[in-house]
Amino acid sequence: MTQSIPISMSTTIRKQNKSSFFKNAFLVFIYGTFFYSFQSLAKSHESELTYIEELGKRLFFENISDPERMSCSSCHLPEAGGTNGVSGVNKHQVAVTGADPHTVGTLKPPTNKYVQFLDQSRNVQGLPRFSNCGSFPTFTCGGAFWNGRAKGDSIDNIDIFVSDKYKEMYSKYLGPVTDQAHASPFVNPVEQGKTDKIAVCEQVAATKWGSELYNFAWGLELSCNEQSIDEVFARLAVSLGAWQMSYENNTFDSKRDIALKNDADGSFPLDDFTDEENLGHDLFYGVAENRDDLGFGQARCVFCHLSSIADGTGEFERYTDDSYHNIGVPRNYEIPGSPAPDIGLEATTGNPAHKGSHKTPTLRNLDQRPGGGFTKAYGHNGWFKSIESIVHFYNTAIIKPTCESKGILQATEKQALASDCWPEPEFRDTSALGFIGNLGLSASDEAAIVAYLKTLTDNSVVEELHPYKSGDFDESRLK
Ligand code: HEC
Numbered sequence: 284m285t286q287s288i289p290i291s292m293s294t295t296i297r298k299q300n301k302s303s304f305f306k307n308a309f310l311v312f313i314y315g316t317f318f319y320s321f322q323s324l325a326k327s328h329e330s331e332l333t334y335i336e337e338l339g340k341r342l343f344f345e346n347i348s349d350p351e352r353m354s355c356s357s358c359h360l361p362e363a364g365g366t367n368g369v370s371g372v373n374k375h376q377v378a379v380t381g382a383d384p385h386t387v388g389t390l391k392p393p394t395n396k397y398v399q400f401l402d403q404s405r406n407v408q409g410l411p412r413f414s415n416c417g418s419f420p421t422f423t424c425g426g427a428f429w430n431g432r433a434k435g436d437s438i439d440n441i442d443i444f445v446s447d448k449y450k451e452m453y454s455k456y457l458g459p460v461t462d463q464a465h466a467s468p469f470v471n472p473v474e475q476g477k478t479d480k481i482a483v484c485e486q487v488a489a490t491k492w493g494s495e496l497y498n499f500a501w502g503l504e505l506s507c508n509e510q511s512i513d514e515v516f517a518r519l520a521v522s523l524g525a526w527q528m529s530y531e532n533n534t535f536d537s538k539r540d541i542a543l544k545n546d547a548d549g550s551f552p553l554d555d556f557t558d559e560e561n562l563g564h565d566l567f568y569g570v571a572e573n574r575d576d577l578g579f580g581q582a583r584c585v586f587c588h589l590s591s592i593a594d595g596t597g598e599f600e601r602y603t604d605d606s607y608h609n610i611g612v613p614r615n616y617e618i619p620g621s622p623a624p625d626i627g628l629e630a631t632t633g634n635p636a637h638k639g640s641h642k643t644p645t646l647r648n649l650d651q652r653p654g655g656g657f658t659k660a661y662g663h664n665g666w667f668k669s670i671e672s673i674v675h676f677y678n679t680a681i682i683k684p685t686c687e688s689k690g691i692l693q694a695t696e697k698q699a700l701a702s703d704c705w706p707e708p709e710f711r712d713t714s715a716l717g718f719i720g721n722l723g724l725s726a727s728d729e730a731a732i733v734a735y736l737k738t739l740t741d742n743s744v745v746e747e748l749h750p751y752k753s754g755d756f757d758e759s760r761l762k
């Protein structure tokens with residue numbers, strides 16, 4: 284391995300960074316709120332990212348596919364909250380056609396945002412590694428993908444660090460999110476479809492940004508030979524993980540975050556929320572007044588959609604327990620080829636008790652979309668097409684008649700809503716049905732929960748890539 288970082292640092296770039304840092308810090312001080320710093324994070328230019336983050340960002344947005352027409356962002360579009368960016372696909376087939384138009388997946392792309400922890404000082408802490416969930420998963424199991432198969436250990440035995448210094452800087456990025464990229468969409472025939480790792484490497488190495496940022500971030504020349512391709516490819520995966528875990532991709536600047544920061548006593552009800560949004564919060568967290576105890580009337584969402592403080596005031600709340608449950612989603616017959624229902628967690632653990640359990644997704648950015656008429660799909664197979672309908676499902680899943688009993692087979696969401704029924708779940712023998720599905724919420728309660736969920740939409744969207752500007756190595760951008 285050759286280490287070829289230029290030793291001289293560009294002092295001009297460093298000075299610029301410093302002075303804008305002080306300007307920002309000063310403004311934050313003046314405004315007496317974090318709002319400005321959120322705004323500046325959202326608008327950050329690539330040069331404000333670390334080298335590894337910038338490399339990851341460019342890998343994410345570049346069409347590294349065969350044919351060259353698909354990027355990670357095709358299926359994880361920032362404007363759509365990190366989910367698929369084509370409304371018509373979300374509306375019906377849900378599964379996205381690969382770069383090769385004769386191929387198609389079988390699941391809904393979950394968001395790639397908020398798939399990591401931050402600690403209280405806003406430092407990255409990777410997702411927990413997958414650990415055996417027990418036969419009834421109620422606690423954190425970790426992992427990534429709907430079935431948890433990206434466990435977080437796939438790079439452990441690959442020698443990717445040129446020295447201890449790099450190991451110290453980048454070990455925090457190893458884990459499920461990085462394993463997901465290592466898995467890898469670039470060479471998956473139903474996704475970006477490159478022939479092999481070398482073809483991916485060659486496409487990256489042919490760009491100025493690719494060769495330069497790889498060199499700056501990893502302290503090595505980018506070369507795509509057979510002997511070192513596994514290490515190179517793993518480094519690209521870690522870089523993708525690093526950007527996806529960056530502040531730029533996880534700004535925590537939704538209405539809820541800002542209202543919580545600005546609130547006089549820092550707790551609910553929030554001064555800047557409407558009454559409806561505050562009621563939605565209370566129902567979600569099971570703290571609404573004048574309601575029955577846990578028997579009825581509470582929405583119980585908090586049991587699964589909680590990563591930090593139980594009263595809903597966690598600064599970096601991600602709205603997931605990092606665990607797996609079967610909520611009884613109906614089968615989506617519109618997925619091309621009508622694949623058999625996805626067995627979920629069982630595929631990873633081999634435990635039949637896990638059949639049909641899927642990863643609890645974050646609820647952040649559920650309603651982020653490129654425009655008013657844009658349809659998003661919800662659930663692992665995207666059967667649900669609106670936040671309203673999935674909330675109505677949680678409320679009524681086991682009290683309405685099944686569509687099958689009314690003679691309506693293979694119902695879409697639209698048909699089910701029109702006929703006031705819910706189809707049979709993909710797997711009836713479920714862990715969560717019974718606990719959900721009969722919540723006794725009124726129509727206005729349901730609307731309040733939807734209103735609360737809509738406060739979780741980030742105000743900012745990751746900016747499009749700026750053209751790459753080549754420069755001298757700047758050590759301050761290593762971390
Ligand atoms: C053709 C569409 C498509 C492309 C392209 C694509 N993804 Fe995905 N992504 C998916 C689907 C579908 C899943 C869920 C698959 C599963 O769970 O088995 C997924 C899952 C993920 C997850 C896991 C999220 C979680 O909560 O567990 C992350 C992170 C992610 N993708 C990042 C990426 C990155 C990085 C790239 C580019 C290297 C990429 N994706 C390219 C469709 C796509």
Ligand code: HEC
Nearest residue numbers: 582583584586587608612641642643644661662663677715
């Ligand atoms: C028993 C655990 C559990 C409870 C309780 C629960 N959820 Fe979920 N939620 C999940 C799981 C697991 C999924 C993914 C299931 C799947 O697709 O098979 C999910 C999916 C969702 C989705 C779709 C997100 C997406 O990106 O596709 C929304 C929205 C949602 N839940 C909202 C709620 C609300 C609102 C409540 C309270 C009324 C609630 N959940 C209660 C576990 C739970």
